[in-house]
Amino acid sequence: MGKMIVANWKMYLSPSDSVKLFEVMAKKGKAVICPSFVVLERLGALAKKSGVRLGAQDCFWENRGAYTGEVSPLDLKDLGCEYVIVGHSERRNYLSETDEMVRKKVKSALTAGLIPILCVGENEAERNAGAAGARVVEQLEKALAGLDKLGAGQEIIIAYEPIWAIGTGQACGPEAAAKMHEVIKNKIAKLLGVKNVRVLYGGSVDDKNVASYLERAEIDGVLVGGASAKKDIFASLLAAAANFE
Ligand code: PGA
Numbered sequence: 001m002g003k004m005i006v007a008n009w010k011m012y013l014s015p016s017d018s019v020k021l022f023e024v025m026a027k028k029g030k031a032v033i034c035p036s037f038v039v040l041e042r043l044g045a046l047a048k049k050s051g052v053r054l055g056a057q058d059c060f061w062e063n064r065g066a067y068t069g070e071v072s073p074l075d076l077k078d079l080g081c082e083y084v085i086v087g088h089s090e091r092r093n094y095l096s097e098t099d100e101m102v103r104k105k106v107k108s109a110l111t112a113g114l115i116p117i118l119c120v121g122e123n124e125a126e127r128n129a130g131a132a133g134a135r136v137v138e139q140l141e142k143a144l145a146g147l148d149k150l151g152a153g154q155e156i157i158i159a160y161e162p163i164w165a166i167g168t169g170q171a172c173g174p175e176a177a178a179k180m181h182e183v184i185k186n187k188i189a190k191l192l193g194v195k196n197v198r199v200l201y202g203g204s205v206d207d208k209n210v211a212s213y214l215e216r217a218e219i220d221g222v223l224v225g226g227a228s229a230k231k232d233i234f235a236s237l238l239a240a241a242a243n244f245e
Pocket of ligand 1: 161168169203204
């Protein structure tokens with residue numbers, strides 16, 4: 001199982017800048033790119049001809065109906081997405097997305113044949129109080145409640161993203177991240193019977209520190225935000241990551 005690089009472009013890039021950056025990255029190597037919904041269709045067509053895979057940044061928990069502004073997981077699949085980020089802390093914080101909403105999204109993504117990238121992570125107060133592990137375990141239990149095993153061909157990826165490390169330039173050290181990845185892998189083994197679930201680290205990953213994460217056996221890849229939307233930095237990050245394939 002090679003290391004996985006996932007780019008979360010958040011709301012950083014315009015459609016034309018997204019296409020430009022995608023074209024450059026598609027030549028550089030393997031990554032999963034999660035752009036804005038509004039360019040998924042254009043990038044889906046380009047992705048087919050490259051080693052780059054496509055993911056969405058969110059999905060709704062219903063497939064069809066009167067849900068103004070929401071996006072169906074079926075449509076993401078139709079546009080060429082293989083992955084979808086679910087439960088990102090920015091959505092939990094700015095849009096009050098609850099554990100229950102995250103649970104429903106994980107389920108609908110799996111049913112649609114997408115691979116959910118489920119984000120979990122503690123805030124600073126929880127870390128300082130020594131409650132980080134308990135918080136992450138609680139998020140996993142709630143997001144996966146009612147799901148005791150995956151169906152044939154289904155897969156789930158967990159992203160450990162401590163909130164205090166996201167977009168702050170203050171990354172969680174690889175040692176501490178690796179410890180949390182162990183906790184997550186053990187919990188997923190208990191909850192879903194999946195032995196070595198893929199766990200990504202996210203939070204201020206850049207071209208300089210990416211190797212320090214990828215060299216750890218417990219860390220199966222990285223979820224990169226800000227650094228993935230900058231051409232030179234992301235190119236150099238992919239070059240550093242190529243040593244770990
Ligand atoms: P960052 O974001 O790399 O900008 O810290 C990571 C994320 O939110 O996925």
